[in-house]
Amino acid sequence: MKLLKYTLLAGAMVMGATSAFAGEALDRVMSKGKLVVSTDAEYPPQSSINADNELIGFDVDVGRAIAKQMGVEAEFVTPGWDVITSGHWAGRWDMSVGSMTPTKERAKVLDFPVVYYFTPAALVVHEKNTSIHQTSDASGKKVGVGVSTTYESYLNKKLVIDADGVPEFSFVINDADIRTYDSDVLALDDLRLGDGVRLDAAFTALPTILEAQKNGYPIKVVGPEALFMEPLAIATAKGDAELNAKIKDAVTALRADGTLSKISEKWYGGDLTQ
Template sequence: MKFYSAAGLVLAGFIGTAASAFAGPTLDRVTKAGELVNVVDNSYPPFSYINENNEVVGFDIDIAKAVADRLGVKLRIETPGWETIVGGKWQGRWDICICSMTPTEQRAQVLDFPLEYYRSPAVLVVNKDEKAIQSAADLDGKRVGVGTGSTYEAYLDKSIVIPGTKPIDFPFKSVIKVPTDETVAFQDLALGAGVRLDAVVANLATTKERIDAGAPVKIVGKPLYGEPNWIALDKGDAEWNAKVVETINALKADGTLKAISTKWLGADVTAGDF
């Protein structure tokens, strides 16, 4: 099997395909339709979730709205399922994924990642009454919940490689992985220490959101690894990649991204300060 270095993927996969058989089909489609279609996971607060009015809201939604406004079009949100999103081959169904996706070597084979827009660490979460698990080194033989198809699942498999970052430490031998919807994982963890789950691996921001809302869970140990989150696009449209980079950079320069981040997270994660 041919080996591709992380650096090579950053250049070849993330910046986007330099040559395309068709020049700018996505931008043409967005302009003609008058709408930008963004795909997200709708159970990932505070980044994207369904509120009490049955609306999909959050950090990523506000950024997508800002991108659509900058392009002079309306925003439409779709939630086809995370594994469908990361599988690529969108075939024009969706235009963009401002959806808190962390690039991996596998994902870079089917998606373009033109730029990073924020960073947030992965953490280990346990029930508030848990005493035996103090860090990831205590996870051997434990039932650990993770979002299906997430980088957290790959972390438990010890298969995660994030191009452009240092190797991730795996201080456990083996765990009983329980892939599920992240909301369900936290609900199961809330039932009690070891009742259905012993721990959950999740994002720091989403975990804090749930703790602030009253979930009987706590974060233990140090962050497991840093998660760079990038805009994801279907492969093969260099002009669209460039337009997205231009738009996001403009929103960062005029303070829009900082304002959205502060609104939802209380800090500017777009500057790496979270």
């Protein structure tokens, strides 16, 4: 199998223009025959680097499929999540396929041309925990989350999801002692050290929790209910309607021909794309 080319980017980068000129990004992609895609290097099963130094995962396969549908090659870069969500990409990459929830705050600097799948957000504790039986029991506890994520916004009671069809949710965890990490998996790493050793709970997407459990993490999900349902969208630099339309058309075609469903079945064992 051909190795996937990816580039690890440093966190400190020169910030550029606030938005793309109309058509500029799409012209660059089509003329170079290359779609540069940003994603997370430490977010399995969505995206991670395996033992063979290959970038793999659901988001990686989706990014590659979008590029193929557009008739170009995919090249992946892995800047920090806070760098991706801050916008102002200045042409360093063309789109993000990183399981990003479209929020009002993020929409100030990014466009979200299309939602491509949905996941429940869940609270998780160490398997020996006996004090957190329901999600509200995490109030006042040490809860780990990825920095600049919707989970952090939820705990701060600032989360607003602007997407059609998203079920209403309420903030049931009060005054959490929020501990932020560069990735959600790092929070799970601390949680598995023991109940209350560094964290009392962690908060992330259910597929990430299930992947960790499959890899032997001694953790358990709190309660059957999701704290909120996340629509996950493709993100682009603000202002290039032509590129947005091309990406939306590509995802629509991949959903219609069953490609998105097949990728979801491969990584999640079920179809989360509908």
